[in-house]
Amino acid sequence: MYAETMQVNNGVNVAALLGAREALVQTPEAARFTWRASCNWVNGTHSRATVEGYHGLGGEQQHKTRFTFDADHPEVFASEDNGPTPVEYVLVGLAGCLTAGIAAVAQNRQIQLHSVTASLEGDMDIQGILGMDSDVRNGFDDVRITFEIDADASRDEIEALVAQSQKRSAVYDILTNPTNVSVRVK
Amino acid sequence: MIGDLRRPRFCGARSVAVVVIGAGHAGLAMSRHLQRCAIDHVVLERGEIANAWRHERWDSLRLLTPNWQCRLPGFRYAGPDPDAFMTMPEVIDFLCAYATHVSAPVRTGTTVSSVRPAPGGYHVITDQGEWRCRAVVMASGAFNLPLVPALADAIPARINTLTPRAYRGPDQLEEGGVLVVGASATGLQLAQEIHRSGRPVTLAVGEHVRMPRLYRGLDIQWWMAAAGILDQRYDEVDDLERARRVPSPQLIGSPGRSTLDLNALTAEGVGLVGRVVGLRDGVLQFSGSLRAHCASADLKLGRLLDTIDEWARTTGRWESPGTADRLSPTRVAARPPLSLDLKAGAVRTILWATGYRPDYAWLHVPAFDRKGRLRHDGGVVAVPGLYVLGLPFLRRRKSSFIHGCGDDVRDLGDHLLNYLGGARRRPARGSPPRSEALEATATV
Numbered sequence: 001m002y003a004e005t006m007q008v009n010n011g012v013n014v015a016a017l018l019g020a021r022e023a024l025v026q027t028p029e030a031a032r033f034t035w036r037a038s039c040n041w042v043n044g045t046h047s048r049a050t051v052e053g054y055h056g057l058g059g060e061q062q063h064k065t066r067f068t069f070d071a072d073h074p075e076v077f078a079s080e081d082n083g084p085t086p087v088e089y090v091l092v093g094l095a096g097c098l099t100a101g102i103a104a105v106a107q108n109r110q111i112q113l114h115s116v117t118a119s120l121e122g123d124m125d126i127q128g129i130l131g132m133d134s135d136v137r138n139g140f141d142d143v144r145i146t147f148e149i150d151a152d153a154s155r156d157e158i159e160a161l162v163a164q165s166q167k168r169s170a171v172y173d174i175l176t177n178p179t180n181v182s183v184r185v186k
Numbered sequence: 187m188i189g190d191l192r193r194p195r196f197c198g199a200r201s202v203a204v205v206v207i208g209a210g211h212a213g214l215a216m217s218r219h220l221q222r223c224a225i226d227h228v229v230l231e232r233g234e235i236a237n238a239w240r241h242e243r244w245d246s247l248r249l250l251t252p253n254w255q256c257r258l259p260g261f262r263y264a265g266p267d268p269d270a271f272m273t274m275p276e277v278i279d280f281l282c283a284y285a286t287h288v289s290a291p292v293r294t295g296t297t298v299s300s301v302r303p304a305p306g307g308y309h310v311i312t313d314q315g316e317w318r319c320r321a322v323v324m325a326s327g328a329f330n331l332p333l334v335p336a337l338a339d340a341i342p343a344r345i346n347t348l349t350p351r352a353y354r355g356p357d358q359l360e361e362g363g364v365l366v367v368g369a370s371a372t373g374l375q376l377a378q379e380i381h382r383s384g385r386p387v388t389l390a391v392g393e394h395v396r397m398p399r400l401y402r403g404l405d406i407q408w409w410m411a412a413a414g415i416l417d418q419r420y421d422e423v424d425d426l427e428r429a430r431r432v433p434s435p436q437l438i439g440s441p442g443r444s445t446l447d448l449n450a451l452t453a454e455g456v457g458l459v460g461r462v463v464g465l466r467d468g469v470l471q472f473s474g475s476l477r478a479h480c481a482s483a484d485l486k487l488g489r490l491l492d493t494i495d496e497w498a499r500t501t502g503r504w505e506s507p508g509t510a511d512r513l514s515p516t517r518v519a520a521r522p523p524l525s526l527d528l529k530a531g532a533v534r535t536i537l538w539a540t541g542y543r544p545d546y547a548w549l550h551v552p553a554f555d556r557k558g559r560l561r562h563d564g565g566v567v568a569v570p571g572l573y574v575l576g577l578p579f580l581r582r583r584k585s586s587f588i589h590g591c592g593d594d595v596r597d598l599g600d601h602l603l604n605y606l607g608g609a610r611r612r613p614a615r616g617s618p619p620r621s622e623a624l625e626a627t628a629t630v
Contacts (some may be wrong), residue, residue: 028556141521142521156485156488156489156492159481159485160485160489163478163481163482163485164482166475166478166482167478167482172475172478173475175474176460176473176474176475176478177463177464177471177473177474177475178463178464178466178471
């Protein structure tokens with residue numbers, strides 16, 4: 001039968017991921033990763049960040065390409081708008097993380113995806129960052145994501161994909177739970 | 187005939203083929219099995235029979251499983267109310283009656299302080315003398331020591347903290363607000379009881395398992411047993427480690443057979459917050475993942491009931507299953523609080539309903555993994571002649587329940603018998619206990 005020979009392919013190598021998980025059981029220290037970025041001030045509120053190397057699987061690793069990211073603020077902040085605002089990068093990170101998770105979980109559950117579209121919103125009261133009201137926090141006070149997913153699966157199965165993706169998402173965890181952050185001057 | 191199983195005496199240690207540690211339901215069931223196989227053994231119990239049920243549980247607790255499900259090998263509930271749930275005194279009576287029924291050679295008031303390998307088996311040291319044995323069965327339970335998060339140590343001293351092991355009832359708590367941490371069966375039951383005592387409760391909720399008490403008029407345990415879910419084996423699940431860590435379902439055994447879920451608690455005024463994830467300057471921090479955890483639990487409940495419906499449909503239990511019995515989605519506030527200032531005084535007490543772990547401090551064998559967990563294959567520990575019973579999903583989903591230990595005892599008992607090389611002595615199934623075994627145990 002044609003239907004029986006169709007392979008689910010979301011472009012995720014689940015076998016490799018599960019193999020890595022199996023291997024890391026024996027060498028849990030190799031599971032320690034350190035991610036890095038560097039950043040240079042350009043002018044005004046414009047900065048340019050670079051991502052290239054990282055540490056993991058017991059050694060130094062390199063991305064295939066050196067990635068650069070311009071961050072700035074829009075003109076309503078009297079800036080030049082040379083790039084997204086840093087908080088928008090946070091939304092981008094969350095979207096990328098959850099979407100990758102959905103693809104991987106779908107592959108593992110043999111669910112063919114046709115399209116996955118996420119819309120994200122983060123609410124913020126800028127009285128916080130402007131120092132106008134100490135009761136207002138600087139960051140997001142609410143983040144919302146809506147997924148539209150076309151897949152060969154029931155609505156419950158799709159909701160379960162999204163739930164599992166949140167459960168295993170690094171950026172979701174970073175946003176919902178506190179993290180120790182140290183900032184120092186060299 | 188028992189003598190050839192014994193090791194030579196020395197150093198004043200008594201000899202026996204098998205030492206069973208713990209006289210709860212699992213240890214007693216194993217004792218019965220060993221007696222029927224004529225294996226010389228002793229059951230060492232630190233306190234009394236059913237000790238944890240007597241001394242380490244709260245006053246209002248009832249079993250989560252209905253009376254009809256309270257069965258042990260050769261013994262079952264035969265009272266007038268099969269759908270009710272046993273109180274703690276009733277559980278204690280049930281287990282004491284079982285101990286008498288099986289004539290278990292229990293030595294109460296005997297605390298094991300060390301088990302270590304010795305030539306030909308194990309050397310067991312207790313506060314009532316020493317034993318040499320060929321095999322050890324650990325039936326001391328999975329719920330010995332309360333697990334609390336590391337940050338519990340840094341809670342300001344003005345806040346009272348306790349665990350369910352020390353909790354008996356709400357009157358022992360100071361007046362004022364209570365933060366109950368953990369939303370499994372224990373956390374939900376205690377949150378309700380404490381809130382009803384006039385102490386406003388906030389409940390910190392992480393991953394949890396939602397479950398209705400009744401589904402289509404029958405106890406959820408009936409459905410799970412009938413559909414084969416409770417019999418699911420440890421070697422049949424995808425991720426056993428995860429299956430063994432699944433929190434206990436949100437159930438309560440109450441006379442009204444009521445469902446206790448987060449919606450029931452919020453309707454009574456209990457406030458929900460996310461998992462406790464941090465403590466900074468006397469302010470507790472909660473995860474922003476409450477909604478995700480609730481949505482996930484709702485989905486999992488849906489799948490469980492779908493499985494049950496599918497079983498009912500394919501077995502002709504009913505023609506067209508509807509969804510009328512489904513619980514409504516868990517209600518979560520639009521913006522649940524992300525922090526709680528412990529200096530503000532609204533919360534006077536924190537109750538850590540964050541689980542238990544087994545206590546193996548006395549077990550000196552190379553059978554622990556890097557996280558200190560006992561390595562075993564369905565109860566057969568990674569060192570020969572050592573067995574464990576009664577842990578969550580040990581061999582089956584039902585393994586940690588009273589009714590779940592019978593099949594495990596049979597499987598592990600057979601393994602143990604082979605290990606002792608005593609398979610040829612095994613009497614036919616169903617034959618009465620052999621008197622030699624009773625005499626032997628009486629004379630050691």
